[in-house]
Amino acid sequence: MSLHSMSLHSDADESALLTVEGAGHRYGQQFGCQDVSFDLWPGEVLAIVGESGSGKSTLLGMLSQRLTTDEGTIRYRPADSSGITATAGAVDLASLSERDIRRLWRTEWGFVHQNAADGLRMHISAGGNICEPLMANGARHYGQLRAQAEHWLERVEIPSHRIDDTPATFSGGMRQRLQIARNLVFAPRLVFMDEPTSGLDVSVQARLLDLIRSLVADLGLSVIIVTHDLAVARLISHRTLVMKDGVVIESGLTDRVLDDPQAAYTQLLVSSILQG
Numbered sequence: 710m711s712l713h714s715m716s717l718h719s720d721a722d723e724s725a726l727l728t729v730e731g732a733g734h735r736y737g738q739q740f741g742c743q744d745v746s747f748d749l750w751p752g753e754v755l756a757i758v759g760e761s762g763s764g765k766s767t768l769l770g771m772l773s774q775r776l777t778t779d780e781g782t783i784r785y786r787p788a789d790s791s792g793i794t795a796t797a798g799a800v801d802l803a804s805l806s807e808r809d810i811r812r813l814w815r816t817e818w819g820f821v822h823q824n825a826a827d828g829l830r831m832h833i834s835a836g837g838n839i840c841e842p843l844m845a846n847g848a849r850h851y852g853q854l855r856a857q858a859e860h861w862l863e864r865v866e867i868p869s870h871r872i873d874d875t876p877a878t879f880s881g882g883m884r885q886r887l888q889i890a891r892n893l894v895f896a897p898r899l900v901f902m903d904e905p906t907s908g909l910d911v912s913v914q915a916r917l918l919d920l921i922r923s924l925v926a927d928l929g930l931s932v933i934i935v936t937h938d939l940a941v942a943r944l945i946s947h948r949t950l951v952m953k954d955g956v957v958i959e960s961g962l963t964d965r966v967l968d969d970p971q972a973a974y975t976q977l978l979v980s981s982i983l984q985g
């Protein structure tokens with residue numbers, strides 16, 4: 710079964726992890742993004758694509774609560790164990806305290822930055838980078854932490870003998886793989902990714918994309934990934950939102966959006982890529 714034909718929400722009892730309705734963020738009088746609506750399902754990978762300045766980063770910032778939601782609502786369904794009181798299973802993120810949001814970051818959400826240095830502690834060891842999120846959740850047993858770190862280094866294809874080296878000594882691709890390990894080690898439910906492969910050599914990008922794709926599928930993660938690269942969206946996402954001037958102008962299953970774009974702008978975007 711292909712990634713795109715997988716049934717993502719066949720279980721009738723399963724509800725959306727994230728429900729976005731008419732959401733927007735303003736910079737002063739100007740909207741950075743507006744009137745955005747979509748559902749994100751458990752295990753679903755959603756790509757946000759568009760040209761520079763189309764509002765992708767603003768939307769990701771708003772969804773991940775780094776920017777305010779100035780219109781509309783973003784509702785999230787926390788894990789039963791979260792301790793967050795949710796009405797009908799979901800909670801309006803704007804109503805949560807900073808403490809609750811911090812708890813979500815510690816236990817349920819990950820963020821993979823474009824620049825690995827923004828998501829890593831560059832001067833602590835690779836093992837320390839992986840163990841820190843576990844320790845923030847109370848893990849203390851040295852032997853178990855070290856075993857987890859070794860396991861995750863292997864999973865992201867970093868030789869485990871590099872465990873005591875700092876990421877400052879790693880290549881760009883290795884740093885990005887370490888950032889991914891640091892974000893996945895505590896088994897989050899939702900991971901935001903901001904252009905995680907750009908800035909790397911093409912061959913390194915391809916390997917990293919393959920790795921992200923297999924980890925996401927193995928762990929059943931929900932992912933929202935911003936990319937200006939339609940090939941990235943094609944490779945790893947089930948569904949794609951196309952943005953222009955701060956609004957979503959087209960959305961649908963990725964294969965449909967890229968093979969049979971309906972909006973003139975998407976047609977232009979796809980054909981400009983094809984012409985290379």
Ligand SMILES: Nc1ncnc2c1ncn2[C@@H]1O[C@H](COP(=O)(O)OP(=O)(O)OP(=O)(O)O)[C@@H](O)[C@H]1O
Pocket residue numbers: 736740741742759760761762763764765766767768937955
């Ligand atoms: N801090 C800010 N203050 C004012 N306006 C901003 C700010 N950040 C972004 N904008 C504006 O919001 C709009 C959307 O920008 P955004 O950075 O979200 O686009 P993007 O699609 O992520 O672009 P890129 O791919 O270049 O990162 C643009 O018109 C931009 O000028």
